[in-house]
Amino acid sequence: MLLFLFMSAFAGTEAFSQKNDVLVKSPDKLLSVNVQLREGKAFYSVSYAGRSILEPSPLGLVSDLGDFSQQLQWAGNKRKTIREQYVLDRGKVSKVDYNANELRCAFLNAGRDTIEVLFRVSNRDVAFSYLIPQNGKGAVACTVEREVTGFDFPAATTTFITQQALPMTGWMRSKPSYEEPYSIEEAVGVPSQNKVGYTFPALFHVGGQAWALVSETGVADNYVGTRLSEGTADGLYTIAFPQNGENNGQGAASATAPLPFQTSWKTITVGKDLRPVVASTVATDVVKPLVKSEKVFSPGRATWSWIIWQDSSANYNDQVTYIDLAANLKAEYVLIDALWDKLTGKEKMAELARYAASKGVGLLLWYNSNGSWNDAPYTPKNRMNDRTVRREEMAWLQKIGIKGLKVDFFGGDKQVTMQLYHDILVDAAEFGLVVNFHGATLPRGWERMYPNWVSSEAVLASENLVFQQSFCDNYPQTATIYPFTRNAVAPMDFGPVFLNKRLSRTQQKGSIRRTTDAFEMATAVLFFSPVQHWGLTPDNLAGEPEYLLDFIRNVPTTWDETRLIDGYPGKYCVIARRKGSKWYVAAVNGEPQEKTLTIQLPMLANKEVSVIKDGEGQSSVLQKQKIGTSVTITLKKAGGAVLFN
Incomplete structure (x- = not known):
């Protein structure tokens, strides 16, 4: 139960009775x-x-x-x-x-x-x-x-x-x-x-x-x-x-x-x-691995119907559509959110898992954490809080080929709640399931402590873009704060990258997106999560330039190196991340006026890079250029850019 103990003996120590x-x-x-x-x-x-x-x-x-x-x-x-x-x-x-x-x-x-x-x-x-x-x-x-x-x-x-x-x-x-x-x-x-x-x-x-x-x-x-x-x-x-x-x-x-x-x-x-x-x-x-497992838990990208299509989309036919979207985008996962047990059902879920596997896609399923520590009505519930029931459920998930869980609506920071996080992770590791927590506490060293923990929310995340126009309006500024705070200490399941102009299924109503397409591409790099849940919809396949979709098909979700290039919380942020020999540089503008930045990029000196940057309105343009040790970029209000080699 106790972590990281040290010997308590102080043999050979210096006495401090006279020192202050x-x-x-x-x-x-x-x-x-x-x-x-x-x-x-x-x-x-x-x-x-x-x-x-x-x-x-x-x-x-x-x-x-x-x-x-x-x-x-x-x-x-x-x-x-x-x-x-x-x-x-x-x-x-x-x-x-x-x-x-x-x-x-x-x-x-x-x-x-x-x-x-x-x-x-x-x-x-x-x-x-x-x-x-x-x-x-x-x-x-x-x-x-x-x-x-x-x-x-x-x-x-x-x-x-x-x-x-x-x-x-x-x-x-x-x-x-x-x-x-x-x-x-x-x-x-x-x-x-x-x-x-x-x-x-x-x-x-x-x-x-x-x-x-x-x-x-x-x-x-x-x-x-x-x-x-x-x-x-x-x-x-x-x-x-x-x-x-x-x-x-x-x-x-x-x-x-x-x-x-x-x-x-x-x-x-x-x-x-x-x-x-x-x-x-x-x-x-300062932590050590807590759980050993011979199983392989893979990071990756995911499509996610709920974020735009909401509750009713947890049905079989809509999930087939999102599995096809994942396959097109080369995403490793599809997250099927709340109410799948009612709208798809367990028998059809097994069939859906087989269909996803035929497309090279794994499924992640949502669960309500709770016993009685909240009133959230969403199901499936009362499956994760009891060890016997939880392990029966996980055995079924493993049997039908489900790859992981998203568990939501926890009750705070008491030790009894921390015990529940721990128990879910330990049991899921045994059954080969990755775990993502929402409505949850800050993860505290968990990417090293647990082999199967892949992300947590613990932030005012992208669902608020759908729920509140005010969050959309303030999002450019908010996005420049998270890299220096929440996302600096642990992976963060924000759920980035939206290309719909209005954040609803029909795009005839709902919140109006304020950010540019280039800003949205930048968030795929700016926000770090081993499993990234994109806010993309099937409409985007026909309605967006192919180079944006190609970027999403290839952008990594884990990194070999991360560097801050420039930035100030609430104003702007430029971050560079490397995977192998490839660098991705993301820049976003959080201020209400256009911003021109000259940034130092010695790792890309004298190399040809691709640049996705702001175009007319919210649209973007793709350019290829050879740069020196620095490059000057102009970011529109709520704009951004991505440079990659």
Whole structure:
């Protein structure tokens, strides 16, 4: 149950009874963490290149074994160098070379029990976690009631953060689900709408001189998902545990696990610009694979009828049409969403799976997660929350050749909910099924921990383009925020790429798309998800230029390398991703006026590239050109471009 344990013995450590400060630096010496003990309370501060990122910020937690937030004494420390190379098969990079300096500090509380704080500092990231070792007093488990962990930013800091929803609110009481809008360059301490804090990840612009992205990783069934509290006027945010009302009041808001007990990792990615934020792999650097499987779980692209054709399309004939669309677009999957059990049925689904296989396409099926933690009526339901029923269902899915599941409508961040995510993933891995979560929490290192997890929503995603004209209107700006926040820490199932002018089946009504075709092509690269669910429809095969469809047929969904070229959240973003020897560069404009950018692309110097860029109105044009080390591109309002070799 417990993740990533470390030996608790401190043999050979340096005694700290007379010392008040301990410093650990990154390998390049630019990023540093200073751990302090002041009047019995532990603090840490973070600086980068001599600039303060976090002022002294509180450390500690309160548990049923004792209060580890006050009356502390130094007990010692250990240091070591971390060097690890690992491979990600569903990542924004494929090979990671992780180098960090580790500092472990031990403290004694008033009851003479020990807590250890483990810090790892790489050239761009700080990660830290608490470990409560076995205490020799007969206790076999521990309950963590709360953390006092804080992040105290300088008062001049501004924020790009997304508020926490209240429990059992929203459609059919299905929140919280990490589907709230982001602040844009807001001062620290501005109250959130719900006054219950903010979800991870949270981006901070520190005095206009540096950036810090705060998040969490390493949560399976061993802990709760935490968040940030409301901020103070001078910039202090602390860790908050789940609200009691989450999961319809079921389960504790605390976290319980056997001793030794290690908490989640809190992470801080730091840079003078946003490049480290986009490139960071800290969410997977400090975790390990949890589940072993001999089965192969493949990423890919998917067509998806529900996003435009909505509920009624989960019938047999419409899904045949979308299977044919997938085959035409060389997509590996078709996602069949809610109500398939009623509109197609299990017997016909087996027939549909055979038809899809004959076209070289795999099927993914939607499920409602719930027992009683929301009122969402969509079926199939009550199939994923009970282990016996779940495994019977998964055995049937495996038998008829279904490739994976989309599970929706979870109940929050309590440990009981995290246990459900974990159990679904573990069982699905046994049956060879990939898993995608919607209406869900932030994934926390899951692309390395689980071999079959392929994506999660955990963002205000593309369904809102269909539901709200206002979301369509603001989408260009929103799209420039996600690469620096939600999508920087984990794959994000946004569901991009729309070519319909109106987002409805008949295109006679519904939301009006504001973005250009080139912008939409760019989102196929801008938004990273190992399984990408396109917003395309069968109409697009006849109504759009073949070069746009060819781009979709060939664009990868996993990457060997990712680089931020330029950008600013809420304004514009240019990202380059590499697969093998091929580079894809995506640019989008989030501001209400045309923008001309000169971007540096040394990886494409003196090469001929294809460019899809804005044309007349919303249309695009395709050009081929040889570029030097830089290229100038003009992006229309709500416009974009893609360059690829």
